[in-house]
Amino acid sequence: MTYLDFEKPIEELNEQLDKLRKIGEGGKVDMTSAVSEIEEKIQEAKRNIYNSLTGWQRVQLSRHPERPYTLFYISKICSRFIELHGDRNIADDHAMVGGIGEIDGMSVMFIGQQKGENTKQRQYRNFGMANPEGYRKALRLMKLAEKFEIPIVTLIDTPGAYPGLEAEERGQGEAIAKNLMEMTTLRVPVVCIIIGEGASGGALGIGIGDKVLMLENTWYSVISPESCSSILWHSWEYKETAADELKLTAENMHKFKLIDGIIPEPVGGAHTNADEMASVLKKEIVKHLTSLAKFTPEERIEKRIEKFSSMGVFND
Amino acid sequence: MAWFKRDKQGITTSTEEKLEVPDGVWWQCSSCKKTIPTGDLIENKYVCPQCNYHARINSNEYFNIIYDEGSVKKLFEDLEPKDFLGFVDLKPYKDRLAETKKKVNVSEALTVGSGKVNGHKLVTCCMNFNFIGGSMGSVVGERISRAIDYCIQKKYPLLVISKSGGARMMESAFSLMQMAKTSAKLTQLAKAKLPYISLMTDPTTGGVTASYAMLGDINIAEPNALIGFAGPRVIKETIKKDLPKGFQRSEFLLEHGFLDFIVDRKDLKQRLTDVIELLMHKNEK
Numbered sequence: 127m128t129y130l131d132f133e134k135p136i137e138e139l140n141e142q143l144d145k146l147r148k149i150g151e152g153g154k155v156d157m158t159s160a161v162s163e164i165e166e167k168i169q170e171a172k173r174n175i176y177n178s179l180t181g182w183q184r185v186q187l188s189r190h191p192e193r194p195y196t197l198f199y200i201s202k203i204c205s206r207f208i209e210l211h212g213d214r215n216i217a218d219d220h221a222m223v224g225g226i227g228e229i230d231g232m233s234v235m236f237i238g239q240q241k242g243e244n245t246k247q248r249q250y251r252n253f254g255m256a257n258p259e260g261y262r263k264a265l266r267l268m269k270l271a272e273k274f275e276i277p278i279v280t281l282i283d284t285p286g287a288y289p290g291l292e293a294e295e296r297g298q299g300e301a302i303a304k305n306l307m308e309m310t311t312l313r314v315p316v317v318c319i320i321i322g323e324g325a326s327g328g329a330l331g332i333g334i335g336d337k338v339l340m341l342e343n344t345w346y347s348v349i350s351p352e353s354c355s356s357i358l359w360h361s362w363e364y365k366e367t368a369a370d371e372l373k374l375t376a377e378n379m380h381k382f383k384l385i386d387g388i389i390p391e392p393v394g395g396a397h398t399n400a401d402e403m404a405s406v407l408k409k410e411i412v413k414h415l416t417s418l419a420k421f422t423p424e425e426r427i428e429k430r431i432e433k434f435s436s437m438g439v440f441n442d
Numbered sequence: 443m444a445w446f447k448r449d450k451q452g453i454t455t456s457t458e459e460k461l462e463v464p465d466g467v468w469w470q471c472s473s474c475k476k477t478i479p480t481g482d483l484i485e486n487k488y489v490c491p492q493c494n495y496h497a498r499i500n501s502n503e504y505f506n507i508i509y510d511e512g513s514v515k516k517l518f519e520d521l522e523p524k525d526f527l528g529f530v531d532l533k534p535y536k537d538r539l540a541e542t543k544k545k546v547n548v549s550e551a552l553t554v555g556s557g558k559v560n561g562h563k564l565v566t567c568c569m570n571f572n573f574i575g576g577s578m579g580s581v582v583g584e585r586i587s588r589a590i591d592y593c594i595q596k597k598y599p600l601l602v603i604s605k606s607g608g609a610r611m612m613e614s615a616f617s618l619m620q621m622a623k624t625s626a627k628l629t630q631l632a633k634a635k636l637p638y639i640s641l642m643t644d645p646t647t648g649g650v651t652a653s654y655a656m657l658g659d660i661n662i663a664e665p666n667a668l669i670g671f672a673g674p675r676v677i678k679e680t681i682k683k684d685l686p687k688g689f690q691r692s693e694f695l696l697e698h699g700f701l702d703f704i705v706d707r708k709d710l711k712q713r714l715t716d717v718i719e720l721l722m723h724k725n726e727k
Binding site: 287288289294296298304306307310330331347358371373431434 | 520521522523524526527529530531532580581583584587609610611613614615616617618619620621622623625626627628629630632648649651652653654655656657669670671672676677680681683685689690698699700
């Protein structure tokens with residue numbers, strides 16, 4: 127179990143608890159009341175900490191090293207899944223995964239960024255930063271889904287689209303731009319869920335849907351708090367302030383009507399009970415896909431355009 | 443021993459205060475350093491006669507270059523930016539907006555004009571780099587969105603002239619969503635079968651590149667303009683290597699298949715006319 131800096135009080139209490147339990151196991155002293163006292167303290171510490179998380183703390187939770195990623199959720203949600211590869215042009219992007227899965231007898235196209243669980247895997251997945259071929263692979267799979275009338279679910283978790291030399295040569299901007307336009311007019315239902323980091327264009331590139339949802343401890347912003355700090359404050363030291371100013375939490379995004387809903391996480395974050403998180407996610411996906419299926423493709427497209435067209439604040 | 447000592451090292455003028463277009467009598471090319479009378483520069487459409495450097499200009503200058511004299515009217519000027527988030531970095535966004543408005547002669551980072559180009563109707567959304575780095579916020583998105591509605595209603599083609607550092611951070615996710623908004627609106631223009639020409643000028647980067655700038659039926663650019671998704675500094679830091687000469691410049695993008703052609707400013711009006719005439723043809727249907 128990895129604790130984040132602000133989770134220190136919980137970590138200390140847990141250590142105390144372990145010690146007491148060990149003593150108790152010795153059988154010489156009765157520790158029952160002491161144990162239950164500490165357990166109560168842990169619950170209280172959790173309530174205090176997790177009920178008043180700052181923007182930056184949510185960012186930290188969204189990047190927790192034990193946080194579940196796209197392929198984990200797919201494996202838990204689907205009874206069957208065939209992963210599909212390649213953009214049919216230049217490569218298979220390992221940072222962007224996708225394939226057809228089955229949920230309660232229904233075929234669903236899953237697409238999402240994938241991060242790695244250890245150093246080697248993280249490199250292989252390019253830290254969840256897709257290249258243009260990743261966005262083009264995503265579009266290919268979306269078009270495939272459209273052809274066979276399969277609804278689409280995207281799981282978003284990226285620190286950004288990859289800022290590399292080859293990425294620019296192959297048109298990172300064009301690849302994302304094209305997805306934004308194409309996703310607007312997809313004839314099948316599209317549900318987009320931010321499961322971790324929602325950084326800027328890299329997230330939006332698979333983020334145009336009839337329903338856009340965020341897990342409770344995720345963020346969605348025009349720029350990461352670190353980069354924002356470096357550009358606007360000319361220093362890397364203001365990431366906490368930047369996170370506050372950017373209003374990047376699910377709660378704010380929902381309040382601003384820039385997303386359609388928030389999916390609650392287990393107390394302490396998705397990683398504390400990944401299986402439970404997956405089952406909540408599955409229920410949400412089924413619920414939204416079922417209700418979206420009641421509309422005609424034309425109705426869904428019209429609503430999608432209307433929704434995104436109405437985003438923005440200005441004086442008129 | 444020098445007679446004068448510079449007490450502050452380096453360039454201290456902030457990006458927003460830098461004036462590309464001179465208001466003095468003389469103008470010095472920032473590329474080849476040649477000095478010419480400002481009148482000659484304007485005559486030459488703000489392009490250096492010696493090295494063909496295209497100086498950064500705003501919507502007013504572009505409208506003069508492309509539209510027939512006296513034909514252009516500005517649209518949606520009443521839309522004004524709003525500091526909805528109460529964003530504060532080194533200075534409050536509200537103050538930044540007020541200061542910018544005092545300093546520049548445009549109302550936002552994008553101005554919409556409708557007029558005639560060699561007699562053909564054309565709506566132009568032109569970005570203004572001196573308004574907070576030509577950054578895309580809610581007003582930019584809404585003006586493009588209304589310009590598209592206007593084009594559909596009147597059956598006019600659309601030109602967007604991009605010149606931007608990307609999305610405006612001070613409007614956070616609202617800025618990000620302007621990428622989605624403009625792209626969604628462009629599907630309606632496409633459905634109406636009206637031409638969309640995207641002209642990229644120096645610089646076009648970030649969220650602007652990753653949305654409307656790259657979505658033209660015809661994508662064109664001025665010579666040697668910086669065009670990319672990630673900025674060169676970020677890429678250099680990521681790959682820890684020097685970038686090749688000409689990287690992310692118009693000629694590089696043409697070579698890699700992302701532009702239809704590069705157009706000199708002096709030819710812009712005629713090339714636009716050609717594109718409009720050929721796309722909005724009178725072929726028998």
